[in-house]
Amino acid sequence: MFDGYKWDLQAGEQSTISNQIVILGEDTLHELSDSAVSLYHETIEMEKALKNNFDLVLEIGISEKMAKALCDCTYNPNEHIRLMRFDFHPTTTGWQISEVNSDVPAGYPESSILPRLAQKYFNNYIQCGDFGSTLANEITKLVPAKSTIAYLHDTHTVEDYQIMHFMGDLLEQQGFHSLYIDPSHIKWDENAKALNVDAIIRYFPVEWLEYKKNMNWLNFINTKTPSCNHPIALLTQSKRLPLVWNQLGVDIPYWKKLLPKTANPLASSNQCQKQGWILKPAFGRVGEGINIPNTLSKSENQKIQKTAGEYPLQWVSQKMFDSVPIEGLHLNLGVFVINGQFAGMYARASKLPKIDSTAIEMPVLYERTV
Numbered sequence: 001m002f003d004g005y006k007w008d009l010q011a012g013e014q015s016t017i018s019n020q021i022v023i024l025g026e027d028t029l030h031e032l033s034d035s036a037v038s039l040y041h042e043t044i045e046m047e048k049a050l051k052n053n054f055d056l057v058l059e060i061g062i063s064e065k066m067a068k069a070l071c072d073c074t075y076n077p078n079e080h081i082r083l084m085r086f087d088f089h090p091t092t093t094g095w096q097i098s099e100v101n102s103d104v105p106a107g108y109p110e111s112s113i114l115p116r117l118a119q120k121y122f123n124n125y126i127q128c129g130d131f132g133s134t135l136a137n138e139i140t141k142l143v144p145a146k147s148t149i150a151y152l153h154d155t156h157t158v159e160d161y162q163i164m165h166f167m168g169d170l171l172e173q174q175g176f177h178s179l180y181i182d183p184s185h186i187k188w189d190e191n192a193k194a195l196n197v198d199a200i201i202r203y204f205p206v207e208w209l210e211y212k213k214n215m216n217w218l219n220f221i222n223t224k225t226p227s228c229n230h231p232i233a234l235l236t237q238s239k240r241l242p243l244v245w246n247q248l249g250v251d252i253p254y255w256k257k258l259l260p261k262t263a264n265p266l267a268s269s270n271q272c273q274k275q276g277w278i279l280k281p282a283f284g285r286v287g288e289g290i291n292i293p294n295t296l297s298k299s300e301n302q303k304i305q306k307t308a309g310e311y312p313l314q315w316v317s318q319k320m321f322d323s324v325p326i327e328g329l330h331l332n333l334g335v336f337v338i339n340g341q342f343a344g345m346y347a348r349a350s351k352l353p354k355i356d357s358t359a360i361e362m363p364v365l366y367e368r369t370v
Contacts (some may be wrong), residue, residue, distance in 0.1 A: 004117065005109040005166040007158055011358045018360040021118045022331065022347045029128055029366040032095065033342040035254060036086045036335040042252040043084060043100060043236050044077075049248040050235045051075070056247055060238040061282040061313045066210055069221045070235060081138050081228035081339060087355075088258075088333045092322040097258045098332070101285075103229060103237040104203050107334050107361075108132060109166040111344040114363035125365040129344030131336050132170050135228070138339055139171060139199060142226045147198035148177040155182045160203055167201060184215040192222040200227040206234040207283055238282045239316045261319040265308045276320045279308045287356030292320065295354040323353045330355065333364065 001009060009015050024032075050057055057067040085105035087098045112132035119127050139149070149171060151164035161180060168178035179197065183204050187195045194200065200223070209217035209231070221231045242262035245252060265279055281289040291304045308315035323330045329349040336343040347362040348355050 004113045005162045007162050014358065014360070016359075016361055017114075018349060018362040020327075020329075020362060021122070022333070022362050022364045023122075023125060024128070024364060024366040026366055026369050032088055032333065032335050032345070033129070035088075035095070035258065036337050037340065037342055038254040039086050039097070039100065039258070040082075040084055040337040040340060042250070042255050043102060044082070045250045046241065046245075046248055046252065047232060047235050049250050050244075051232065053248075056244045057235060059244055059313075060235075060240040062207075062234060062238065063210060066207065066234070069218055070232060073221045073232070075230060075232050079142075079224075080226055080230040081135070081142060082233070083135070083229055083336070083338050083343075084233075085334045085336050088335055089321065090324045090326065090331055092324055095258065096260060096321045098260075098321075099239055100236065101334075102235075103206055103233040105334070105336070106163060106286075107336070107346050108135075108163050110346040110361050110363075111334070111336060112166070114346060114361065115344075115365055118363040118365060122365060124368065126368045127344075128364050128366050129336070129342055131338075131344035132166065134336075134338050134341065134343040135167065136170050136174065139176075139201075139228075140174060143199045146175050146177065148179060148196060149199045149201060150179045150181055150186060150194065150197040152181060152183045152186075152200060152202040152204045154204060155180075164201065164203055183209060183217075183220070184212055186219075188216070188219040188223075192219045192224055194219075194223065194225040197225060200225055202227060202229060205283070205285075206231040206237070239280050239284070239318075240282045240313075243316065260321050263317045264312065265315045265317045266312045277317050278320045279304055280316050280318055282314050282316055287354050287359075290354060290356075292352075292354045295352045325353075332359070 001007060009017055051071055054067055054071045057071060085101040088095050089098060108131055112130050115127040151168055153160035153164045164180055172178055189195055209220055243264055279291050289304060291301045329351060330353045332348045332355040333345055335345045345364050347364050348359040349362055350359040
């Protein structure tokens with residue numbers, strides 16, 4: 001538990017760690033990793049296009065103040081680290097994705113330590129990349145040795161702290177110093193450079209920054225301090241992104257192939273619901289607020305539909321794919337990409353076709369062919 005940064009192994013009465021592992025064929029590993037890297041580059045291009053189009057940024061559900069700040073900021077990608085996680089699902093039509101976690105994806109130790117532990121018991125099966133080592137390597141390229149790194153997280157939760165502590169311990173082994181703090185603890189100079197901090201690793205959603213008291217969140221957007229991720233990531237975090245695809249002037253064949261059809265919730269009638277359309281919050285995380293049939297009560301479904309009708313700019317409607325259960329479990333493979341390179345993966349699984357906070361986590365290995 002402690003060596004694996006899984007300090008709380010329970011979700012209700014259920015363990016969050018599976019007693020099974022996922023084994024991929026080498027061809028499947030390459031298919032997933034290559035697709036994720038292609039999706040990453042397409043996402044970066046959409047990000048660039050959105051930054052120059054304030055009206056479209058408003059359309060995907062970002063507040064006017066935040067949209068203006070992101071569109072007006074000076075952002076040099078070479079000064080920051082870009083991290084994304086794409087969620088793949090086995091379906092009746094092959095692999096499909098449900099979303100990109102473009103801002104603050106979870107799964108750091110799960111895609112680094114869990115497969116390393118599992119690999120000891122399976123000869124000829126190999127870990128699929130190593131998230132922690134990849135991110136640490138990118139940090140060392142960007143900031144000098146013995147630098148101080150601030151790990152920003154919600155300091156009220158153990159789950160967020162353990163994720164940040166994993167990276168902190170890893171980088172401390174290379175001589176870096178760690179600060180585990182709330183975003184409001186950072187002080188800035190007049191040029192938006194963090195004081196006494198050489199790099200920022202943020203595990204705190206960008207949209208939350210806007211509502212923090214006693215803090216100038218604009219400094220995070222205009223920062224001269226190397227960050228992972230820079231708040232620009234919010235532009236492609238919204239699940240309403242597909243609604244503006246055709247207005248961006250960007251070629252995105254992998255996104256259009258792998259993501260189910262998406263529509264404005266106002267266009268989603270009761271008939272669409274019967275035909276397998278679901279509602280998702282634009283900035284939802286961990287499966288929250290998604291009304292997949294047979295995974296929630298009638299009252300929960302009614303509440304979601306009512307809220308989506310009242311606040312359509314914060315919701316999206318999406319055609320539901322047919323998830324194929326493997327040995328009775330629906331799988332979600334989270335595939336990481338850091339600065340354009342494949343950086344590992346882990347799996348979450350559920351008996352229901354919705355992967356949420358009650359899902360169990362599984363290491364992923366692949367069978368290497370000689």
